[in-house]
Amino acid sequence: MLSKITRLRKNRKFEYNPRFYDNKDKPNPFKIEPKFDQFRSTLNPSRGLKGKINSAFDDTKRQGDRNIKIRMAVILAILILAFLYIIDFDLSIFFSS
Numbered sequence: 001m002l003s004k005i006t007r008l009r010k011n012r013k014f015e016y017n018p019r020f021y022d023n024k025d026k027p028n029p030f031k032i033e034p035k036f037d038q039f040r041s042t043l044n045p046s047r048g049l050k051g052k053i054n055s056a057f058d059d060t061k062r063q064g065d066r067n068i069k070i071r072m073a074v075i076l077a078i079l080i081l082a083f084l085y086i087i088d089f090d091l092s093i094f095f096s097s
Helices: 002-006 049-061 066-086
Strands: none
Touching: none
């Protein structure tokens, strides 16, 4: 009895077809579709180990924006130096005197 209360309902799909609309040669203009679905690699994930490995290799082949990579490296370096400063890490162990 408790499972009837806690069970989640399935999402319902909205498919509206007007009575006098012939959609044989054109796609449905009332179909709700996100704007960037064609660019997403995770929209329809491949099932199985081989599909996941292939999608991971495809993601590594894609080139990212160089500015974002540089910005991430700078932010990461600042955070690491701030952390080392907070814990009073002594940098003199790396230099010979």
